[in-house]
Amino acid sequence: MCGIFGYIGVRKDAKDIVLNGLKALEYRGYDSWGVATIDQRISGKEIAIKKKVGKIGNATVSDLPESGMALGHTRWATHGGVSDINAHPHLDCSGKLAIIHNGIIENYDELKKEIIKSGHKLISETDTEVAIHMIEENYKKIGLLEAVRQAFNRFEGLNAIIVMDGLTQTFVAAKSGSPLVIGKGKDENFLASDAHAILPYTNRIYFIEDGEIVSVSSRKISVHSTKDGSQKEVKFNKVGWDINIADKGKFPYFMLKEIFEQPKVIEDIVNNNEKQIEQFSDLIKKSYGTYLIGSGTASYACLAGTYIFSRIAKKHINWAAASEFGYSADFLTPKSFVIALSQSGETIDVIDAVKKAKSHGVKIGALVNVLGSTLYRLSDYKLLLGAGVEKAVVSTKAFSAKLTYLILLASIIAGNKNKAKKELDKVIISLEEILSDAYLIKIKKLVDIIYKFRDIYVIGRGLSYPIALETALKIKEASYIHAEGFAAGELKHGVIALIENGIPCIAFLPNDETYGANLAGAMEMKARGGYIIGISYKPHEVFDYYLPVRDCGLSSIIPLVIVGQLLGYYLSIKRGLDPDKPRNLAKSVTVK
Numbered sequence: 001m002c003g004i005f006g007y008i009g010v011r012k013d014a015k016d017i018v019l020n021g022l023k024a025l026e027y028r029g030y031d032s033w034g035v036a037t038i039d040q041r042i043s044g045k046e047i048a049i050k051k052k053v054g055k056i057g058n059a060t061v062s063d064l065p066e067s068g069m070a071l072g073h074t075r076w077a078t079h080g081g082v083s084d085i086n087a088h089p090h091l092d093c094s095g096k097l098a099i100i101h102n103g104i105i106e107n108y109d110e111l112k113k114e115i116i117k118s119g120h121k122l123i124s125e126t127d128t129e130v131a132i133h134m135i136e137e138n139y140k141k142i143g144l145l146e147a148v149r150q151a152f153n154r155f156e157g158l159n160a161i162i163v164m165d166g167l168t169q170t171f172v173a174a175k176s177g178s179p180l181v182i183g184k185g186k187d188e189n190f191l192a193s194d195a196h197a198i199l200p201y202t203n204r205i206y207f208i209e210d211g212e213i214v215s216v217s218s219r220k221i222s223v224h225s226t227k228d229g230s231q232k233e234v235k236f237n238k239v240g241w242d243i244n245i246a247d248k249g250k251f252p253y254f255m256l257k258e259i260f261e262q263p264k265v266i267e268d269i270v271n272n273n274e275k276q277i278e279q280f281s282d283l284i285k286k287s288y289g290t291y292l293i294g295s296g297t298a299s300y301a302c303l304a305g306t307y308i309f310s311r312i313a314k315k316h317i318n319w320a321a322a323s324e325f326g327y328s329a330d331f332l333t334p335k336s337f338v339i340a341l342s343q344s345g346e347t348i349d350v351i352d353a354v355k356k357a358k359s360h361g362v363k364i365g366a367l368v369n370v371l372g373s374t375l376y377r378l379s380d381y382k383l384l385l386g387a388g389v390e391k392a393v394v395s396t397k398a399f400s401a402k403l404t405y406l407i408l409l410a411s412i413i414a415g416n417k418n419k420a421k422k423e424l425d426k427v428i429i430s431l432e433e434i435l436s437d438a439y440l441i442k443i444k445k446l447v448d449i450i451y452k453f454r455d456i457y458v459i460g461r462g463l464s465y466p467i468a469l470e471t472a473l474k475i476k477e478a479s480y481i482h483a484e485g486f487a488a489g490e491l492k493h494g495v496i497a498l499i500e501n502g503i504p505c506i507a508f509l510p511n512d513e514t515y516g517a518n519l520a521g522a523m524e525m526k527a528r529g530g531y532i533i534g535i536s537y538k539p540h541e542v543f544d545y546y547l548p549v550r551d552c553g554l555s556s557i558i559p560l561v562i563v564g565q566l567l568g569y570y571l572s573i574k575r576g577l578d579p580d581k582p583r584n585l586a587k588s589v590t591v592k
């Protein structure tokens with residue numbers, strides 16, 4: 001959600017570096033973009049800007065002047081509609097200071113009144129523009145760093161900003177919520193909302209903490225406390241990520257590439273980190289109440305976790321959607337253990353829930369994909385998902401990584417690690433079948449039959465219930481078809497009223513104690529005219545369309561959901577959509 005990229009240094013194509021940086025951040029989701037660069041043709045070092053609604057696509061910034069300093073932003077609208085004017089960067093009245101912003105300034109109304117009273121002219125509807133005029137107000141008296149610091153301290157809400165000053169050739173950035181990192185190069189430095197965007201240039205990274213304000217020029221970086229301006233010692237870490245994994249390779253879309261990466265992700269988890277997984281399972285074993293929290297897809301992994309721990313370890317574990325957790329967290333004690341599941345590690349609902357839990361003295365565990373993310377840093381104990389960069393907005397491989405970890409954690413508690421490993425080996429074989437050309441043809445044929453429908457219903461029971469929810473989410477996000485996942489047992493309590501002739505109904509039927517009852521649900525839908533798509537280890541006459549999935553014991557939930565992911569992907573393609581960038585969605589949801 002909102003991508004930020006800034007460059008200052010010896011190169012003269014700063015604007016192109018920034019545009020490429022924004023492209024690397026496109027996966028975060030946005031509706032408009034903009035780049036500002038210093039116009040050295042003008043004596044006063046004014047700033048030249050290009051801002052546009054829509055995706056960057058093949059756009060260039062060749063119409064902007066060459067210089068060694070530029071700043072860019074991909075905007076996901078909050079304050080003010082999607083328009084060129086509302087896109088960032090925004091300028092002060094003098095045109096010499098530019099700002100980009102991620103977050104929401106909650107007290108913007110009050111600040112706006114003050115600024116207008118002091119004679120500043122606002123041309124957009126954004127809260128961001130108010131911020132740059134507040135900074136301009138004090139800039140001449142107290143300098144850039146202090147002016148940004150004082151203004152930032154007055155913002156309510158969670159925000160990250162970068163201000164570009166052409167006159168002093170300096171960026172000042174501050175953050176209280178959204179992610180922001182500095183990349184340190186030789187005679188050049190970078191700022192971005194995600195380290196991956198910087199890695200093509202340098203791997204020396206500093207993750208700016210909440211409550212820090214930084215001043216960055218081409219040769220100097222200083223980090224200060226936003227509270228009192230005092231300077232802090234900081235250490236740049238060398239990040240060892242492979243930048244090539246962020247390429248699409250032979251695949252047309254990241255979503256398909258990431259679906260195909262899942263066997264390797266699962267294999268890596270099974271074969272590595274044994275010690276760490278054991279230590280983590282010990283914490284669960286010893287806690288007085290473990291709570292799994294996450295948002296969206298991650299929340300369905302949490303729900304699956306409750307079944308996994310009950311079935312394998314006979315242990316009761318709670319779960320909650322992170323956005324709801326805080327409202328029912330009064331029962332937490334220092335003996336509780338809260339485990340947050342998150343791909344990005346930046347989801348604001350998850351971060352808020354974790355902070356709330358911490359305020360009760362609770363220890364935090366994390367299953368998180370992004371090293372150095374806010375969740376990673378906030379947690380006391382962490383297991384890195386190791387799924388590699390997930391670029392498609394629609395999450396796939398992070399989900400199966402979370403399920404794999406949960407299965408292993410529960411199995412270690414139950415003393416059944418080897419059984420779980422054997423099942424997960426079967427999962428790998430099953431995925432070879434599912435990701436084969438012949439299987440994909442089967443899925444595409446099904447898509448040809450169902451892609452024009454407005455609604456799709458998905459049922460599961462027990463462990464396949466969260467899989468039904470996740471499959472429905474994949475279909476919704478990627479193809480914009482309304483898909484509803486629900487517990488098969490709930491069918492008769494309402495949803496069955498919606499089943500009409502020909503409506504696609506997907507039924508997950510793994511080889512477990514739910515098989516018979518799930519089949520009954522499929523039959524009930526069939527009796528009302530539903531077109532039954534059975535995803536199961538064996539065929540049945542009630543299925544109008546059958547997608548086989550090998551029985552891998554309880555771990556069957558992984559291949560089952562991967563069939564659901566493929567359905568979402570191919571429905572999206574058939575409907576002419578871009579599955580990597582669904583409308584209105586962002587990869588990392590950093591505002592409430």
Ligand code: F6R
Binds near residue numbers: 298343345347394396
């Ligand atoms: C669905 C999806 C979202 C995310 C959710 C949490 O495909 O991507 O539902 O799962 O926004 O994101 P993370 O895992 O980054 O906390």
